[in-house]
Amino acid sequence: MGKRLNTIKSKVAEMLVINSNREGNKFLEAFISVLILANVVVVMLESFKGYKLKYGAFFEVFEVVTVSVFSVEYLLRLWVADIRYPKAGTVGSRVKFVLSGGGLIDLLAILPFYLPFFVTTDLRVLRSLRLMRLLWILKLNRYSKSMRLVGQVLMSKKTDIFVTVFVTLLLMSIAATLMYDIEHEAQPDVFANVLDAFWWSIATLTTVGYGDIYPITGWGRFFGGVIAVLGIGLVALPTGIISSAFLEQLDAQKEKKKKKAEKKKGVEE
Amino acid sequence: MGKRLNTIKSKVAEMLVINSNREGNKFLEAFISVLILANVVVVMLESFKGYKLKYGAFFEVFEVVTVSVFSVEYLLRLWVADIRYPKAGTVGSRVKFVLSGGGLIDLLAILPFYLPFFVTTDLRVLRSLRLMRLLWILKLNRYSKSMRLVGQVLMSKKTDIFVTVFVTLLLMSIAATLMYDIEHEAQPDVFANVLDAFWWSIATLTTVGYGDIYPITGWGRFFGGVIAVLGIGLVALPTGIISSAFLEQLDAQKEKKKKKAEKKKGVEE
Amino acid sequence: MGKRLNTIKSKVAEMLVINSNREGNKFLEAFISVLILANVVVVMLESFKGYKLKYGAFFEVFEVVTVSVFSVEYLLRLWVADIRYPKAGTVGSRVKFVLSGGGLIDLLAILPFYLPFFVTTDLRVLRSLRLMRLLWILKLNRYSKSMRLVGQVLMSKKTDIFVTVFVTLLLMSIAATLMYDIEHEAQPDVFANVLDAFWWSIATLTTVGYGDIYPITGWGRFFGGVIAVLGIGLVALPTGIISSAFLEQLDAQKEKKKKKAEKKKGVEE
Amino acid sequence: MGKRLNTIKSKVAEMLVINSNREGNKFLEAFISVLILANVVVVMLESFKGYKLKYGAFFEVFEVVTVSVFSVEYLLRLWVADIRYPKAGTVGSRVKFVLSGGGLIDLLAILPFYLPFFVTTDLRVLRSLRLMRLLWILKLNRYSKSMRLVGQVLMSKKTDIFVTVFVTLLLMSIAATLMYDIEHEAQPDVFANVLDAFWWSIATLTTVGYGDIYPITGWGRFFGGVIAVLGIGLVALPTGIISSAFLEQLDAQKEKKKKKAEKKKGVEE
Structure with missing residues (x-):
């Protein structure tokens, strides 16, 4: 038994x-x-x-x-x-x-x-x-096989992604602190503390822009504009990283095929 | 006749x-x-x-x-x-x-x-x-010839695109469920059920951000910020996939030219 | 003289x-x-x-x-x-x-x-x-030299860019027509005619999302969500095209260098 | 001592x-x-x-x-x-x-x-x-090592990034001037001067779209739509530039490995 x-x-x-x-x-x-x-x-x-x-x-x-x-x-x-x-x-x-x-x-x-x-x-x-x-x-x-694939691509670039997230958080902190300093007097209720300003910097840097919180002073708009343009770069960085990860995978597959073909050729000779 | x-x-x-x-x-x-x-x-x-x-x-x-x-x-x-x-x-x-x-x-x-x-x-x-x-x-x-071309590029990556769409839907479901749980008490009219929260998660993850629905509690904003940042990755994934598809096409064309040139050379010798 | x-x-x-x-x-x-x-x-x-x-x-x-x-x-x-x-x-x-x-x-x-x-x-x-x-x-x-460079990159992909713009306009037209049909009864003032709906579809597909016009019915939100997700693809397509154009330029420069090096080698032998 | x-x-x-x-x-x-x-x-x-x-x-x-x-x-x-x-x-x-x-x-x-x-x-x-x-x-x-890496990638493309920022500023200036001319009469308080219109053009071209300022006239919406679509290209350009920078780095590393392998082979023969 x-x-x-x-x-x-x-x-x-x-x-x-x-x-x-x-x-x-x-x-x-x-x-x-x-x-x-x-x-x-x-x-x-x-x-x-x-x-x-x-x-x-x-x-x-x-x-x-x-x-x-x-x-x-x-x-x-x-x-x-x-x-x-x-x-x-x-x-x-x-x-x-x-x-x-x-x-x-x-x-x-x-x-x-x-x-x-x-x-x-x-x-x-x-x-x-x-x-x-x-x-x-x-x-x-x-x-699920296909979800594992996407997971592998992301894992292969985890250092780059971590750095990007870290830089993003740093940028958000700075943007929030400065924007709070600029807008607090003009909008004491909307920009009540740095956390509110942080919420603004997230909405702006990710280009979501709900419209519940935004600068109204001249300097606030100037600085907000700079941050919004930097937000484009923030979208560009991870895209570049992930694009290169997908292409790497592609190249690796090609390399494999090439080696196989060369081996075969070598045997035939 | x-x-x-x-x-x-x-x-x-x-x-x-x-x-x-x-x-x-x-x-x-x-x-x-x-x-x-x-x-x-x-x-x-x-x-x-x-x-x-x-x-x-x-x-x-x-x-x-x-x-x-x-x-x-x-x-x-x-x-x-x-x-x-x-x-x-x-x-x-x-x-x-x-x-x-x-x-x-x-x-x-x-x-x-x-x-x-x-x-x-x-x-x-x-x-x-x-x-x-x-x-x-x-x-x-x-x-239309040119529309077929774009269609081919998209078709060559249909598995990757399908996985991305699937992961997106899953992420939206989770985001909606959690956000409903967080914000329902504070905004019972705006986040009336999970479908409303789903509408929020679509607007946030695609970075559209109409501004008709957004979190107002501290935890809601924290969680909403995490989702908004993930939304950038969501934009990056399909871009990476499509970029690599366009480059693959390019490489294939080059490979063809190279082979032709090699053949010609071989004949001449 | x-x-x-x-x-x-x-x-x-x-x-x-x-x-x-x-x-x-x-x-x-x-x-x-x-x-x-x-x-x-x-x-x-x-x-x-x-x-x-x-x-x-x-x-x-x-x-x-x-x-x-x-x-x-x-x-x-x-x-x-x-x-x-x-x-x-x-x-x-x-x-x-x-x-x-x-x-x-x-x-x-x-x-x-x-x-x-x-x-x-x-x-x-x-x-x-x-x-x-x-x-x-x-x-x-x-x-300006550098502006000519960006101009050349864009020109080298003008067919692809034209197709993308054309597909975008087509998608916007369809989205506008359908959304008008869905939302006109619920919001007769906001979605007064197809042009209003077209303005909505531009704001959504480009992920700008001002928040002056958006669907409120269940079907409208469902369809609007689909269009918003497609909008991500719309951002991904031109990015993929332009990325590959920049890489092509890069490869061309490398190829040139390689050929020069080979020529030099040939002369030395 | x-x-x-x-x-x-x-x-x-x-x-x-x-x-x-x-x-x-x-x-x-x-x-x-x-x-x-x-x-x-x-x-x-x-x-x-x-x-x-x-x-x-x-x-x-x-x-x-x-x-x-x-x-x-x-x-x-x-x-x-x-x-x-x-x-x-x-x-x-x-x-x-x-x-x-x-x-x-x-x-x-x-x-x-x-x-x-x-x-x-x-x-x-x-x-x-x-x-x-x-x-x-x-x-x-x-x-920090990893921050230096991202910094190097950005530095290697600084000319391209500078040109992109310059073109962006130019495009924003033109968009602001024209939009002010179109919308000033219909919304004299919202589009009070070109600086307000500039704030609109930043929010639109970066696809943030807070919703505090947007065109309401027919021509304003038409022109705003064109600018919003151009905004997608604006996101695509830096992404393409940064993607190619990441890939260049990758290629350089591969080239190095290849040369090492060839050297080793040469010695063995």
């Missing part, structure tokens, strides 16, 4: 390895993806009072079912961890899985649901916990 | 094949393009009450003429389908044409006009049917 | 050829550039009533001086045209210059000033004619 | 050379970076009246400490200047350092603090001087 269990175990392990070409896996991937997206829709529908009154019970059942599926998935992954990390030993392999990126996301996906059983929480916290279901989208990343 | 008909038929077939270099074809292409654009103008003019009262009769005649031209074009294409798909047989070639991309667009272009003859419809539906004429613009794609 | 005149003539001809490396030319280029920019500033200052009352006389003198300089420049260019087009004959060379791109811009730059002497015009037309001085900026293009 | 001083001096010189791999330097870099960022935070906190009353004394002490650190740094750099510029002599090397880019920024960073001791100033100027602390961010550039 131990043998039969081992066969099942290795089959489960194989099934849970994403990207293998088994037919069943594709079905599992699609199923989990649809389940996650359906939950996003349910979370949105719950905001309509009419729907919540009518279908509230169904929404809750749906949540329980999803959490159950993810809990079983987590336990199965925990069970077959020793196949995935054969060198780490019985306990070590489990610890390795729990602390791995995927393992942490999986735990985060089910933990908020079990929390109220252990800790007494008020209603407001409970509602926030239910919103945590949106975190399930992080699981999507593992189950 | 059958022979003479066949000659005419093959001439018609030749005429309807786009991109051939016959002088008459260029005229036909220009004629159809102008006809479609004129219809777009007419649809727009019809929205002015003054024009509709004065020129309403002319507008209707113009529509009938255009539909007639497109109907004749469709019938001719149906007639010569067996020349285009010689292997598919008399009936099979027609079916193949009707179900082809171009065939479906051609049918869609004339069908709404004939519908009211078969089904009884109220006035509102009728008016919408007349707007369907804007679909004729899809026909333009077949008749 | 004819000989001396010829020497002067060829010197003038040389002086007026832009891009030659003569020291005097650089001074002339700088002088004309500054003159043009000063006129832009003057046109702007004239809009302030206080300045106009105080310095109106000076502004007019300045305009007369500039027009005089440009008139002399035009006559000199006309005079030396037979040196520039030696094969075209005495009259033919002048006609060739007048009809050339540069010649037409030069004529356009001075013509509005002389028009009131020949035709009687009312005050409103006169004021518009004075604004025509802004056209002098087109002359800048000939006198 | 002179010898011991020299040893200390050369150690200080080594410590102050950025980018060396000594462990202590990394600590110094981190310390100065944190100090600068903390000052930005303090400047922002000072805008909140509550915080200023409560922690005003601490804020001032913090400023004095930072200025002291930077003053000591400046004096040390002045002291070891003859090691950095050994050929320039005792006085010459100090002058060289003071007039170098880094030296000027360092001086600018501490000068505003000492100014009130020499010149009598009113309160308003004093407050502005305290804002000068934001200039310390320029020092960050020297202490």
Whole structure:
């Protein structure tokens, strides 16, 4: 019987390895993806009072079912961890899985649901916990090939992106401080403190421009104009970074093809 | 007489094949393009009450003429389908044409006009049917070389574009749900449900920012600022994708030239 | 004396050829550039009533001086045209210059000033004619190296840019027509006709979003959201085109260097 | 004792050379970076009246400490200047350092603090001087590797960026002048002079679109639409320039690798 269990175990392990070409896996991937997206829709529908009154019970059942599926998935992954990390030993392999990126996301996906059983929480916290279901989208990343691709492009440029975000925050801080100093006297209610000015600098540098807050003095407009023009550069920087990342990928693929062709030629000669 | 008909038929077939270099074809292409654009103008003019009262009769005649031209074009294409798909047989070639991309667009272009003859419809539906004429613009794609080019560039990256659109929709859903949760209490009328918050997230992520809906609480502004900055990345992603597509095209052309030059060199040696 | 005149003539001809490396030319280029920019500033200052009352006389003198300089420049260019087009004959060379791109811009730059002497015009037309001085900026293009560079990049992609503008206009027309149909009943004053809707579609597709006009119905918001997302693509297309144009230029320069290096190597061997 | 001083001096010189791999330097870099960022935070906190009353004394002490650190740094750099510029002599090397880019920024960073001791100033100027602390961010550039990288990319394209900014300013001037002429009569309060129109043209060309100022006449909207579409090109130009700069960097790195590989191959043969 131990043998039969081992066969099942290795089959489960194989099934849970994403990207293998088994037919069943594709079905599992699609199923989990649809389940996650359906939950996003349910979370949105719950905001309509009419729907919540009518279908509230169904929404809750749906949540329980999803959490159950993810809990079983987590336990199965925990069970077959020793196949995935054969060198780490019985306990070590489990610890390795729990602390791995995927393992942490999986735990985060089910933990908020079990929390109220252990800790007494008020209603407001409970509602926030239910919103945590949106975190399930992080699981999507593992189950969808094309999303992984975009993720890889972004990861390959993470230093550049980090620097851009940092420069942006710095620029926003300076713009906010100066604009507060310029406009505070003319519009004491609108530019009440630096945080209001920060909100203005975000709206301006991202070129969103809601129109709820903007300079009205001459110097404020002059300085605001300079910041708005810099905002264009702010859009240009990440675009340039991401463009080059996509082109790099392209070049890498070409290089591969070329090498293959050269190898073939070499063999023929 | 059958022979003479066949000659005419093959001439018609030749005429309807786009991109051939016959002088008459260029005229036909220009004629159809102008006809479609004129219809777009007419649809727009019809929205002015003054024009509709004065020129309403002319507008209707113009529509009938255009539909007639497109109907004749469709019938001719149906007639010569067996020349285009010689292997598919008399009936099979027609079916193949009707179900082809171009065939479906051609049918869609004339069908709404004939519908009211078969089904009884109220006035509102009728008016919408007349707007369907804007679909004729899809026909333009077949008749204009340069539009095909842009279309090809976009098609070559359709997977990437699809993923971007999908990620965008997901991001919008999450942003809307969270922003609704944050701002609903402070602005119960503006953020009445998730759909209102969704409208906000579209306006913010696309950096349009009409200013009809925006966060006013501290947390709402903090979260809104994060989303606005992510919106820049959202603009950067498709730009990067399309830039690389244009450059790929460029490289492909160069590669071709290079190969030609190498061949020539080889012959000379 | 004819000989001396010829020497002067060829010197003038040389002086007026832009891009030659003569020291005097650089001074002339700088002088004309500054003159043009000063006129832009003057046109702007004239809009302030206080300045106009105080310095109106000076502004007019300045305009007369500039027009005089440009008139002399035009006559000199006309005079030396037979040196520039030696094969075209005495009259033919002048006609060739007048009809050339540069010649037409030069004529356009001075013509509005002389028009009131020949035709009687009312005050409103006169004021518009004075604004025509802004056209002098087109002359800048000939006198500034770096502006020529950007101009060349844009020219090298003029077909792509034209197609993009055309697609944009088409998309705006469709968006305007549909949005008018959707929102006219709910907001009969804001979306009074298709032109209003067109103004909305411009503000949305360019992501400017002033906030003076936007959809309020459910379907209007849905459709407006789709158009706003398409607007991102609209920004992405020209960016991709221009990026590839800049890179093409870069590659061309590299190719040149490479060829030079190879030639040198060949000679050494 | 002179010898011991020299040893200390050369150690200080080594410590102050950025980018060396000594462990202590990394600590110094981190310390100065944190100090600068903390000052930005303090400047922002000072805008909140509550915080200023409560922690005003601490804020001032913090400023004095930072200025002291930077003053000591400046004096040390002045002291070891003859090691950095050994050929320039005792006085010459100090002058060289003071007039170098880094030296000027360092001086600018501490000068505003000492100014009130020499010149009598009113309160308003004093407050502005305290804002000068934001200039310390320029020092960050020297202490952070990744910020230097982005700076280099921007510097490598400074001519193109300058031309773009110049063309943008020109376009804004023309747009403002024309829009003022068109809209002044219909909205005499909103478009009061060309400066108001300039503010409109900035908001439109950068696609910020606050919504505080926009055309309402037919011609104004037509012209405004053209400018808004040109605004897209304005975003596309710098993006194209920066994209190509990033790709150039990438190519340069590849070229290097390739040459290394070829060299290695040559040696092996």
